[in-house]
Amino acid sequence: MVGALAKTLARLGHEVSFVTPLYAGIHDRFPQLKLADLRLELPLGPGSVAGRLWTLNPLPNLTFYFVDVPAFFDRPGLYQNQGVDYNDNAERFIFFSKAIAYLAEHLPSVPHLVHLNDWQTGFAALFLRLRAKAAEQGRAPRICMTIHNLAYQGLFPSGQYPLANLPWNYFNFEGVEFHGRMSCLKAGIAFADVLTTVSPRYSREILTEPLGCGLDGLLRARENSLFGILNGVDYDEWNPMSDPCIEHYSVDQLKGKATNKELLQKGLGLPVDAATPLFGSIGRLVDQKGVDLLLEALPEMLATKLQFVLLGNGTPDCEKTFQVLSEQFPSQFAMRTGFDEALSHRIEAAADFFVMPSRFEPCGLNQMYSLRYGTIPIVRATGGLDDTVIDVREDAGKANGIKFHNYSATALVKAVRKALVLYAEPELFQQFRSNAMSADFSWERTAGEYVEVYKRVLGESE
Numbered sequence: 001m002v003g004a005l006a007k008t009l010a011r012l013g014h015e016v017s018f019v020t021p022l023y024a025g026i027h028d029r030f031p032q033l034k035l036a037d038l039r040l041e042l043p044l045g046p047g048s049v050a051g052r053l054w055t056l057n058p059l060p061n062l063t064f065y066f067v068d069v070p071a072f073f074d075r076p077g078l079y080q081n082q083g084v085d086y087n088d089n090a091e092r093f094i095f096f097s098k099a100i101a102y103l104a105e106h107l108p109s110v111p112h113l114v115h116l117n118d119w120q121t122g123f124a125a126l127f128l129r130l131r132a133k134a135a136e137q138g139r140a141p142r143i144c145m146t147i148h149n150l151a152y153q154g155l156f157p158s159g160q161y162p163l164a165n166l167p168w169n170y171f172n173f174e175g176v177e178f179h180g181r182m183s184c185l186k187a188g189i190a191f192a193d194v195l196t197t198v199s200p201r202y203s204r205e206i207l208t209e210p211l212g213c214g215l216d217g218l219l220r221a222r223e224n225s226l227f228g229i230l231n232g233v234d235y236d237e238w239n240p241m242s243d244p245c246i247e248h249y250s251v252d253q254l255k256g257k258a259t260n261k262e263l264l265q266k267g268l269g270l271p272v273d274a275a276t277p278l279f280g281s282i283g284r285l286v287d288q289k290g291v292d293l294l295l296e297a298l299p300e301m302l303a304t305k306l307q308f309v310l311l312g313n314g315t316p317d318c319e320k321t322f323q324v325l326s327e328q329f330p331s332q333f334a335m336r337t338g339f340d341e342a343l344s345h346r347i348e349a350a351a352d353f354f355v356m357p358s359r360f361e362p363c364g365l366n367q368m369y370s371l372r373y374g375t376i377p378i379v380r381a382t383g384g385l386d387d388t389v390i391d392v393r394e395d396a397g398k399a400n401g402i403k404f405h406n407y408s409a410t411a412l413v414k415a416v417r418k419a420l421v422l423y424a425e426p427e428l429f430q431q432f433r434s435n436a437m438s439a440d441f442s443w444e445r446t447a448g449e450y451v452e453v454y455k456r457v458l459g460e461s462e
Contacts, residue, residue: 001117001148001198001231001232001365002018002020002117003018003234004232004233004234004443005232005443005446005447005450006018006062007058007059007062007234007443008232008443008444008446008447009447009450009451010059010060010061010062011059011061012444012447012451013061014061014451015061015109016061016062016063017063017065017103017107017109017111018062018063018064018065019065019067019099019100019103020064020065020066020067021066021067021069021072021073021092021096022054022066022067022068022069022073022074023073023074023075023078024073024074024075024076026066027054030056032056033054033055033056033066034054034055034056035052035053035054035055036052036053036054036055036065038053038103038106038107039051039052039053040052040053040067040069040099040102042095042098042099042102043098043165044091044094044095044098044163044165045091045162045163045165046162049069049072049091049095050069051067051068051069051095051099052068053065053066053067053068053103054066054068065103065107067096067099069095072088072091072092072095072096073092079120083313083314083315083316089154089156090154090156090160090163090182090184091160091163093119093120093121093123093154093184094123094160094163094164094184096120096121096124097120097121097122097123097124097127097184098123098124098127100114100116100121100124100127100128101124101127101128101131104128104131104141105131110141111141112141112142112458113141113142113143113144113454113457113458114128114141114142114143114144115144115145115146115450115454116143116144116145116146116188116192117145117146117148118146118147118148118149118152118154118185118188119152119153119154119183119184119185119188120154120184121145121188122145122154122183122184122185122186122187122188122189123164123176123184123187123188124188125143125145125187125188125190125191125192126164126166126170126175126176126187126190126191127164128140128141128143128191129143129191130166142193142194142457142458143191143192143193143194144192144193144194144195144196144453144454144457145188145189145192145194145195145196146195146196146197146198147185147188147189147195147196147197147198147206147362148197148198148362148363149288149362150185150206150211150212150213150215150362151213151288151360152185153178153183153184153185153186153213153215154183154184154185155178155181155182155183155184156181156182156184157181157182158171158177158180158181158182160182161176161182174190175187175190176190178214178215179214183215185215186215186218189215189218189219189222190218193225193457194225194226194227194453194456194457195219195222195225195226195227196226196227196228196229196450196453197226197227197228197229197362197363198228198229198230198231198362198363198384199228199229199230199231199362199363199364199383199384199387199388200228200229200230200387201228201382201383201384201386201387202228202360202361202362202363202383202384203226203227203228204228205360205382205383206219207219207220207223207226211360227449227453229446229449229450229453230363230384230387230388230441230446231363231365231368231384231441231446232441232442232443232444232445232446232447233365233368233369233372233441233442233443234443235372235442235443238345238348238369238372238373239372240256240257240349240372240373240374240437243345243349245341245342245345245346245349246260246345246346246349246350247259247260247263247349249349249374250437251374251433251434251437251438254374254433256349257349257350257373257374258274260346260349260350261274261278261350261351261352262274263346263350264278264309264346264347264349264350264351265278265307265350267346268309268334268336269330269334270307270309270331270332270334271307271331273307276305276306276307277305277306277307277352277353277419277420277423278306278307278308278309278350278351278352278353279301279306279307279308279309279351279352279353279354279355279378279416279419280308280309280310280311280347280348280350280351280353280354280355280375281294281308281309281310281311281312281354281355281356282310282311282312282344282347282348282354282366283312283356283366284312284313284314285312285313285314285315285318285319285322286314287359288358288359288360288361289356289357289358289359290356290357290358290359290380290407290412291314291318293357293407293408293409293412294355294357294412295321295322295325296409297357297409297412297413297416298325298333299325300409300413301413301416302325302329302332302333304416304417304420305420306332306416306420307332307333307334308332308333308334308355309333309334309335309347309350309351310322310333310334310335310336311335311336311337311340311343311344311347312337313337313338313339319337322335323335348366348369348370348373348375349373349375351370351375352375352376352423353375353376353377353378353402353416353419353423354366354367354370354375354376354377354378355377355378355412355416356377356378356379356380356385357378357379357380357404357412358379358380358382358383358385359380359382359407360382360383361379361380361382361383361384361385362383362384363383363384364379364383364384364385364388367379367384367385367388367389367401368388368439368441370436371388371389371400371401371436371437371439371441372436372437372439372441373437374433374436374437375436376400376401376402376419376422376429376432376433376436377389377400377401377402377436378401378402378403378404378412378415378416378419379401379402379403379404380403380404380405380407380411380412381403381404381405385403386403388439388441389401389402389403390435391403398435399431399432399435400432400435400436400439401432401436402415402418402419402422403415
C-alpha cells in the first residue's frame with residue numbers, strides 16, 4: 001500500500017521520500033541501489049546503533065531510502081520467524097522510528113509532512129513531536145498516521161521503554177502506556193496530527209469497544225482527526241491483461257481465464273473440469289481471517305461439487321489440519337503453504353470465486369484483486385470488505401459479489417450455496433463478473449483523498 005501510494009503521489013507531481021528498512025533480498029532485487037553520504041548513529045537505550053543509508057530513484061519526484069542495519073533487518077522474516085515474533089522487535093522498530101525522525105530533519109529536502117504507517121513507525125510520531133518542540137527555527141513537519149490493523153499494536157514490557165531515551169512522563173495513560181505495557185501504535189495515535197484508516201467502515205468500527213482493541217476511548221477523543229480512506233490496487237501489478245504470471249484475458253475476452261483455470265487444476269493435481277466451480281483463498285491462517293469458520297465449513301462445502309484451492313501460512317497445527325483435509329479430499333481440495341506471489345496471481349486468475357470470511361478486515365486487498373480478475377468474492381460484511389463488495393440485495397444491477405453477516409460457519413456455507421446457484425446461471429454469473437472487472441479501485445482515486453487530508457492538516461484546504 002505504501003509503495004503504491006508513494007508512486008502515485010510522485011506521478012501527481014508531489015516530491016516523495018520513502019523510508020523503509022533494508023530487508024533481506026532488497027539489495028539483490030535492486031542492485032542499482034546507491035550508498036548515501038548520510039550515515040546513522042543513533043542512541044538506543046544505554047548504547048547506540050550505527051547504520052547506513054541506501055537510495056533508489058525509480059521515478060521522478062520519488063526517492064527510496066533504505067535503512068541498513070543488517071543485525072536488525074537482514075533476516076528470514078520481517079517481524080517473525082516460523083510464526084514467532086523476534087524477541088528484539090522493540091529495539092528494531094524504536095531504532096527505525098528514530099531513523100525516520102532523524103532523516104526528516106537531515107534529508108536534502110525537508111518534508112512538509114511525514115506519513116507514518118502502523119506500530120512499527122508509531123514512536124516516530126513522538127520523536128518528531130519532540131523535535132518540533134525543541135526546534136528554534138524552521139517549519140516542523142506535520143504528522144499523518146495510518147492505522148492498517150489496530151489488533152497489532154507493538155506491545156512490549158515497560159522495561160523496554162528506556163530504549164526510546166525519553167523521560168518517563170510520556171509513559172502514561174495519555175502517552176505510550178497501555179495497561180502497564182508500552183504500545184508503539186498508541187504513540188502514533190496520541191501524537192500524530194491526523195489519523196487515517198484503510199477503509200471508511202473500519203474508521204467507524206474502531207471507535208467501538210468490540211473492534212477498538214482497548215484504544216477506542218483514545219480514538220473517540222480524536223474522532224475529528226480520524227479519516228477512513230479505502231486502499232487502492234496497484235493495477236501495474238494486478239492486471240489480467242498484462243500480468244506476467246498468467247494467461248492474459250479481459251472482460252470482453254475471457255478465454256484466457258478458462259485457460260488459467262485449467263492450468264491451475266493441472267498444476268495442483270486437481271481434475272481438469274471447466275464445469276466444476278473453483279473456489280480460492282489466499283492469506284494468513286489466523287483468527288482475524290476467519291480460519292475457524294473455514295475449517296468448520298470446508299467439510300460441508302466439499303460434500304458438494306466444487307474444488308477449493310488454499311494458499312496460506314499459519315501455525316504448524318493449523319496448517320496440519322488443512323493438510324489432513326486435503327488428503328481426505330484429494331480431488332477437491334489442494335493446499336500450498338507459505339508465501340508464493342506468482343501462485344497467488346495464478347489463483348486469482350483461475351478461480352471462479354474467492355472466499356474471505358474475515359472476523360474483521362481493516363481493508364483487505366484480495367477481494368479487490370479478485371474483482372479485477374473476474375473472480376467473484378464471497379466475504380463477510382465487515383470493514384473494507386463491506387465497502388468494496390456489492391451484494392445483489394444491495395444493488396441487483398451493480399452486484400459483484402456475495403456477502404454474509406453473521407460470523408458463523410453456517411452463514412459461510414449458505415453464502416457458498418448462493419455462489420453455486422449463481423454459477424449455474426451463466427448469464428447472471430457473467431453479469432456479476434462484468435461488474436466486478438469494471439470496478440475501479442485505482443490509486444489515483446485513493447491518492448487524491450490522501451492529498452485532501454494532507455492539505456487539511458497543513459492548513460492549505462479552504
